[in-house]
Amino acid sequence: MTDKQPLSTEPYKGVHDYYPLDWARVSSVFETIRRTLRLYGFEEYQASPLERAELYESKTSEEIVSQQTYTFTDRGDRRVTLRPEMTPTLARMVAGRRRELVYPLRWFSIGNRFRYERPQKGRSREFYQADVDIIGIEGAKAEGEAVVMAYEILRAFGAENKDFRIRMNSRSLINAAGEALGLSPLEVTEYLSVIDRKDKMSAEDFETARAVYRKNGTDPLELIEARTNESVDAVYQEFMELIEALKERGMDNVEFDPTIARGFLYYTGLVFEVFDTNPENPRALLGGGRYDGLVALYGGEQVPAVGFAIGVETLIDFLTTHNLLPQAVSGARLFIGTPTENDIASAQVLADSLRKQGVSVLVNVSGKSLGDQIKEAVKRGIPYFAAYGENEATSGSLKLKTLESGQEDAVSKDELVSIIVR
Amino acid sequence: MTDKQPLSTEPYKGVHDYYPLDWARVSSVFETIRRTLRLYGFEEYQASPLERAELYESKTSEEIVSQQTYTFTDRGDRRVTLRPEMTPTLARMVAGRRRELVYPLRWFSIGNRFRYERPQKGRSREFYQADVDIIGIEGAKAEGEAVVMAYEILRAFGAENKDFRIRMNSRSLINAAGEALGLSPLEVTEYLSVIDRKDKMSAEDFETARAVYRKNGTDPLELIEARTNESVDAVYQEFMELIEALKERGMDNVEFDPTIARGFLYYTGLVFEVFDTNPENPRALLGGGRYDGLVALYGGEQVPAVGFAIGVETLIDFLTTHNLLPQAVSGARLFIGTPTENDIASAQVLADSLRKQGVSVLVNVSGKSLGDQIKEAVKRGIPYFAAYGENEATSGSLKLKTLESGQEDAVSKDELVSIIVR
Numbered sequence: 001m002t003d004k005q006p007l008s009t010e011p012y013k014g015v016h017d018y019y020p021l022d023w024a025r026v027s028s029v030f031e032t033i034r035r036t037l038r039l040y041g042f043e044e045y046q047a048s049p050l051e052r053a054e055l056y057e058s059k060t061s062e063e064i065v066s067q068q069t070y071t072f073t074d075r076g077d078r079r080v081t082l083r084p085e086m087t088p089t090l091a092r093m094v095a096g097r098r099r100e101l102v103y104p105l106r107w108f109s110i111g112n113r114f115r116y117e118r119p120q121k122g123r124s125r126e127f128y129q130a131d132v133d134i135i136g137i138e139g140a141k142a143e144g145e146a147v148v149m150a151y152e153i154l155r156a157f158g159a160e161n162k163d164f165r166i167r168m169n170s171r172s173l174i175n176a177a178g179e180a181l182g183l184s185p186l187e188v189t190e191y192l193s194v195i196d197r198k199d200k201m202s203a204e205d206f207e208t209a210r211a212v213y214r215k216n217g218t219d220p221l222e223l224i225e226a227r228t229n230e231s232v233d234a235v236y237q238e239f240m241e242l243i244e245a246l247k248e249r250g251m252d253n254v255e256f257d258p259t260i261a262r263g264f265l266y267y268t269g270l271v272f273e274v275f276d277t278n279p280e281n282p283r284a285l286l287g288g289g290r291y292d293g294l295v296a297l298y299g300g301e302q303v304p305a306v307g308f309a310i311g312v313e314t315l316i317d318f319l320t321t322h323n324l325l326p327q328a329v330s331g332a333r334l335f336i337g338t339p340t341e342n343d344i345a346s347a348q349v350l351a352d353s354l355r356k357q358g359v360s361v362l363v364n365v366s367g368k369s370l371g372d373q374i375k376e377a378v379k380r381g382i383p384y385f386a387a388y389g390e391n392e393a394t395s396g397s398l399k400l401k402t403l404e405s406g407q408e409d410a411v412s413k414d415e416l417v418s419i420i421v422r
Numbered sequence: 423m424t425d426k427q428p429l430s431t432e433p434y435k436g437v438h439d440y441y442p443l444d445w446a447r448v449s450s451v452f453e454t455i456r457r458t459l460r461l462y463g464f465e466e467y468q469a470s471p472l473e474r475a476e477l478y479e480s481k482t483s484e485e486i487v488s489q490q491t492y493t494f495t496d497r498g499d500r501r502v503t504l505r506p507e508m509t510p511t512l513a514r515m516v517a518g519r520r521r522e523l524v525y526p527l528r529w530f531s532i533g534n535r536f537r538y539e540r541p542q543k544g545r546s547r548e549f550y551q552a553d554v555d556i557i558g559i560e561g562a563k564a565e566g567e568a569v570v571m572a573y574e575i576l577r578a579f580g581a582e583n584k585d586f587r588i589r590m591n592s593r594s595l596i597n598a599a600g601e602a603l604g605l606s607p608l609e610v611t612e613y614l615s616v617i618d619r620k621d622k623m624s625a626e627d628f629e630t631a632r633a634v635y636r637k638n639g640t641d642p643l644e645l646i647e648a649r650t651n652e653s654v655d656a657v658y659q660e661f662m663e664l665i666e667a668l669k670e671r672g673m674d675n676v677e678f679d680p681t682i683a684r685g686f687l688y689y690t691g692l693v694f695e696v697f698d699t700n701p702e703n704p705r706a707l708l709g710g711g712r713y714d715g716l717v718a719l720y721g722g723e724q725v726p727a728v729g730f731a732i733g734v735e736t737l738i739d740f741l742t743t744h745n746l747l748p749q750a751v752s753g754a755r756l757f758i759g760t761p762t763e764n765d766i767a768s769a770q771v772l773a774d775s776l777r778k779q780g781v782s783v784l785v786n787v788s789g790k791s792l793g794d795q796i797k798e799a800v801k802r803g804i805p806y807f808a809a810y811g812e813n814e815a816t817s818g819s820l821k822l823k824t825l826e827s828g829q830e831d832a833v834s835k836d837e838l839v840s841i842i843v844r
Binding site: 006007008009010011012013015016017018019020023024026027038039040041043044045046047048049050051052054055058070072073074075076078080082092093095096097102104106107112114116125126137141145297298299300330331332355358359360361362365366376379380 | 428429430431432433434435437438439440441442445446448449460461462463465466467468469470471472473474476477480492494495496497498500502504514515517518519524526528529534536538547548559563567719720721722752753754777780781782783784787788798801802
């Protein structure tokens with residue numbers, strides 16, 4: 001080993017190492033999402049990031065996703081992809097047990113996804129997402145529930161309505177407008193793709209691109225706005241009912257936005273995205289929609305499905321901006337200092353009795369001075385310190401030091417837990 | 423989409439799909455491990471499964487591991503490996519911040535690891551492990567603490583000492599014996615590899631293989647047993663002190679076993695494995711040891727380190743055998759039935775007030791009869807059912823049905839929480 005150059009300590013390009021405090025921060029975000037979803041009866045599932053490559057080659061994914069997968073051939077000549085998104089896996093799993101499952105399914109999964117793209121701020125080759133889906137309910141009822149869950153998750157972090165906007169659109173509406181104008185389904189798909197790239201184009205380029213889809217001077221967006229066509233108006237009115245119902249529920253930050261397109265080709269009805277109202281954070285916090293055709297790719301009948309994915313990094317940016325990121329702690333609650341090495345054994349006994357009561361305790365086992373042990377506890381971010389030596393063992397009384405304030409209180413062993421416990 | 427053959431619903435070969443109940447079972451095992459470690463001040467870290475391939479090519483890993491990695495070349499011509507084990511990543515991360523970290527580190531990580539091997543019972547291409555490590559403490563103090571943590575984790579699941587054996591050995595002892603016999607370091611390494619494969623050979627083949635390392639009729643194992651050499655005896659006595667200290671702590675299932683070798687070449691002192699006492703489950707539940715040289719591969723001084731990894735699947739087998747696997751629940755705690763569609767809105771209001779108090783609630787939104795709603799609740803494994811219609815809204819009293827027993831109790835809305843809460 002010694003005759004070699006040292007290895008680099010860098011992680012693989014474009015992925016992150018999560019040191020304990022970083023991971024505590026991410027985990028606490030996962031926990032709030034998880035807790036909120038469970039209160040509504042959502043159940044967590046999981047799958048391997050290794051997927052058969054064909055799942056992403058069925059032209060249902062966003063083009064950019066299929067172009068950016070990590071795909072390789074295994075030693076058994078199978079083509080494997082590291083999942084770039086969860087929805088195809090979910091559809092596969094639902095299809096695999098479609099007869100045994102109890103519908104509607106309310107499922108979620110939190111985990112890492114992989115995309116081979118140029119690393120840049122907010123874009124990593126590995127990123128965490130929470131996927132939330134409702135499967136087996138048709139129409140506005142499930143669509144409303146999906147939007148409510150997105151809303152409730154953000155509210156659970158303490159976000160207020162003024163902090164974010166929920167922009168909703170309907171593929172059905174665009175399809176109806178396209179049909180009314182005599183556009184082919186392919187043209188409507190192309191048109192959606194133009195809308196989806198709107199923010200990445202100049203206003204002039206956007207106008208040029210959309211002009212191709214104008215019939216008699218009107219394109220689908222304009223027809224939706226004018227609502228001069230009866231069938232377009234019917235779909236519009238129905239969609240407005242959904243939006244009104246959400247507003248009545250107190251969600252006054254919901255709005256109709258016909259320019260929300262979403263890149264994935266598999267959406268069939270509702271599409272929606274949630275944005276920070278702070279313009280400095282322009283990326284969507286989360287997005288989703290209805291994708292009734294996806295499960296049927298694996299055989300059998302169509303299964304109604306609606307869901308969304310939250311990007312955890314974007315969410316953390318949002319929470320940080322609005323000062324809502326939970327305070328992360330990764331370490332123990334109490335540091336028991338040991339004046340001499342002979343005190344370690346009895347300090348461990350005390351520590352074990354506190355642990356049985358649910359307190360996280362670290363015992364000094366080094367030969368450091370008490371002063372240095374206190375310094376160590378501070379560096380670790382542990383809130384309380386108490387030395388436990390022969391005197392304390394005899395008297396049963398400890399000096400409990402609150403490290404942030406420096407305050408010291410004499411407490412008995414029995415009182416310790418009630419003071420320290422989070 | 424419709425002109426294609428349906429896609430297969432199978433996951434990629436050798437990995438598992440975790441449907442909600444499966445995942446609830448695995449998660450509850452993670453949670454017990456996590457809670458136990460946190461009580462002792464251990465902090466969780468995480469890293470991407472994508473690692474630079476060179477981490478596993480430094481000849482420190484078990485040969486079988488480096489032969490069984492998933493290694494591929496990315497679009498930027500970098501060689502990437504899906505991590506087959508966590509220790510090299512941990513060493514890399516520690517080395518990367520070696521000056522900033524507060525020692526000793528007590529770190530753990532729970533996650534998936536990947537090995538390309540033939541799928542068979544208990545061996546998947548993706549498997550979950552918990553890695554637990556103590557970094558920055560030399561000698562028996564840290565080694566004892568590592569073994570104690572392994573013990574406490576199993577105890578936290580309710581395992582008793584009679585259910586498992588902790589077999590401990592010391593590479594230092596084998597090294598001392600090899601040196602005393604005049605074997606070269608390479609010969610000692612080869613000899614260790616023979617011991618490691620003992621259970622995979624016939625008794626005859628084992629004797630033939632070890633005979634190569636006999637000097638004047640004695641091989642290292644025999645010298646350790648005889649203890650006729652002073653320096654071997656000194657190392658032996660020191661190691662016995664560690665074992666005695668653990669026994670005094672109540673761990674009467676600890677034993678010295680000089681045939682515990684462990685495959686990884688990076689171990690430098692203690693090595694240990696934990697086995698089910700039920701002979702039908704012969705694979706090690708967990709294993710680990712001291713690996714003082716690993717961090718220094720990334721430059722700088724040696725850093726003392728000791729740790730172990732628990733295989734979650736093997737642990738689940740153990741817990742199942744001993745009837746200790748926690749009961750997994752993935753769904754809601756209460757199903758609120760709605761007699762008519764008009765009742766859904768007020769049922770949602772009741773549900774929201776219960777959720778605010780921490781109860782997981784599912785509200786029926788289908789048009790099913792109440793009888794079918796009860797059947798659905800049973801199928802989902804939800805313990806309680808209560809219908810909430812106009813009568814209940816007016817009276818404020820509900821009939822709460824305990825689905826397992828079929829018992830019905832009239833309870834007020836306010837009493838619900840205290841009965842239902844887990």
